[in-house]
Amino acid sequence: MIKDQINALYEDMVAVRRDLHQHPELAFQEIRTAGVIAAELRRLGFTVEEGIAVTGVIGMLDSGRSGKTLLLRFDMDALPVIEATDLAYCSNHPGVMHACGHDGHVAVGLAIASILSENKDSLQGRVLMLFQPAEEGSGTGILKTTGGAEAMILAGVLQKYAPDEAVAAHLWNGIPTGEVVIHAGAIMAGADQIQITVNGRGGHGAQPQLTADPVLAGAQILAALQSIVSRNVSPQDTVVISITMFHAGEAVNVIPAKAVLQGTMRTFGQASHELIARRITEVATQVAGAMGCTADVQINRIAPAVENSARVCDEIHKAVIRHAPHLNIDTNKILMVSEDMAFFLQKIPGCYILIGAGGTQPGSLHGHHHPGFTFDEEAMRHAVLALAGYALDVLST
Ligand SMILES: [Zn+2]
Ligand SMILES: [Zn+2]
Known part of the structure; x- marks a missing residue:
């Protein structure tokens, strides 16, 4: 026994x-x-x-x-x-x-x-x-x-x-x-790391009109990403998107040139993996564009x-x-x-x-x-x- x-x-x-x-x-x-x-x-x-x-x-x-x-x-x-x-x-x-x-x-x-x-x-x-x-x-x-x-x-x-x-x-x-x-x-779930680099134009904190602010663009991207699970994914699918890091700036009176958002996504199955990866890229690049910035999106697979x-x-x-x-x-x-x-x-x-x-x-x-x-x-x-x-x-x- x-x-x-x-x-x-x-x-x-x-x-x-x-x-x-x-x-x-x-x-x-x-x-x-x-x-x-x-x-x-x-x-x-x-x-x-x-x-x-x-x-x-x-x-x-x-x-x-x-x-x-x-x-x-x-x-x-x-x-x-x-x-x-x-x-x-x-x-x-x-x-x-x-x-x-x-x-x-x-x-x-x-x-x-x-x-x-x-x-x-x-x-x-x-x-x-x-x-x-x-x-x-x-x-x-x-x-x-x-x-x-x-x-x-x-x-x-x-x-x-x-x-x-x-x-x-x-x-x-x-x-x-x-x-x-x-x-x-x-x-x-399968796990991927997300990294979004938002590139803008830095400048004086008192003269925002002369800059393209990547902090504000990053904030809009962060909020907009939360619409993917609620509005693009089937309610019967199980998906998580968590932005867990947001790094930008070094001085209170300087608008930086760059902001970096990082996080994790969790999916089951190829179809939802592809959907989420595509939507993160679309949302980040297009929101950044609307704010006068550009976004470089990297999604790296950790494990299926x-x-x-x-x-x-x-x-x-x-x-x-x-x-x-x-x-x-x-x-x-x-x-x-x-x-x-x-x-x-x-x-x-x-x-x-x-x-x-x-x-x-x-x-x-x-x-x-x-x-x-x-x-x-x-x-x-x-x-x-x-x-x-x-x-x-x-x-x-
Ligand atoms: Zn562990
Ligand atoms: Zn363990």
């Missing part, structure tokens, strides 16, 4: 999570974390490849019998957040914090690796435990470089190992402990939507009912956040599930990326039950 195996591993899993929580590492710098993972996978009899896309690790367990190759994906990076919890195991690295629960994901991954290795003799096919860097991306602003999933794909891991299916889970505080979300179709395969969702659903009948399954929840697991699911069928980690009192724990974030560790047990249960079902002889 997996349940008994998890009970035996639970204390170790919590210890691993707390150790990683004390030693958080930012995107593409997860050197200590990757070392902990590689050593444990080797101890469990996996063939290990390290240093993929800087810090990525893959452990392969080959049963020696023909069958599917199943990829289980985990992220391991922390965030540039100053931790404000009173946990005994709070971050030792000032300004860096596991504020998204990826410490828990690594601990869950290693517990699953242990269970699969214990059951190796009854498996067919191969298991790939993939630990990726930089799920949170590797920087800020429009010049953000690719995150870890895309980087590992570009490093050739899918060609090299040829997985048939890919699955992953996120411990999620917005969902109570004891609930699991298995949603066929798009579960998380996370698209779950209905067939794989169905298999995970059955596995959760079988191995964890005490968990509640929600099949109809989507999130507007994005996830670079989307890049794996663009290439191979699979499923990304959410594991409720918010405790039993709704709203009692802070949300993800908050300085006070922590999650209910009990949820790690549920993540192991769901993913290890699924792997054992799919690969059992």
Whole structure:
């Protein structure tokens, strides 16, 4: 029974999570974390490849019998957040914090690796435990470089190992402990960064008639962009446009020559992505033109939507009912956040599930990326039950 195996591993899993929580590492710098993972996978009899896309690790367990190759994906990076919890195991690295629960994901991954290795003799096919860097991306602003999933794909891991299916889970505080979300179709939105540079003509703050004011044009653009969701998008479509940065000017008596607006858009599906990108460009350039300015619009894709395969969702659903009948399954929840697991699911069928980690009192724990974030560790047990249960079902002889 997996349940008994998890009970035996639970204390170790919590210890691993707390150790990683004390030693958080930012995107593409997860050197200590990757070392902990590689050593444990080797101890469990996996063939290990390290240093993929800087810090990525893959452990392969080959049963020696023909069958599917199943990829289980985990992220391991922390965030540039100053931790404000009173946990005994709070971050030792000032300004860096596991504020998204990826410490828990690594601990869950290693517990699953242990269970699969214990059951190796009854498996067919191969298991790939993939630990990726930089799920949170590797920087800020429009010049953000690719995150870890895309980087590992570009490093050739899918060609090299040829997985048939890919699955992953996120411990999620917005969902109570004891609930699991298995949603066929798009579960998380695609995300793009928006940057609008408004170019005008600067001058004296007391002589606006001699200028083309990019601050005023930027303000009009900012307000007009909010009409896109309310007036161009179907009320049945789910879209977000948020302008989150507006930078202009350096002196109270100078009208600047330039204003820069930045923000994010979230969409599901190609058609609404194209519509929003086109309308942002039209609104920004034409409003700027009406104000005597010009606008240069850049829209850069961070990640596409996370698209779950209905067939794989169905298999995970059955596995959760079988191995964890005490968990509640929600099949109809989507999130507007994005996830670079989307890049794996663009290439191979699979499923990304959410594991409720918010405790039993709704709203009692802070949300993800908050300085006070922590999650209910009990949820790690549920993540192991769901993913290890699924792997054992799919690969059992
Ligand atoms: Zn996050
Ligand atoms: Zn996360």
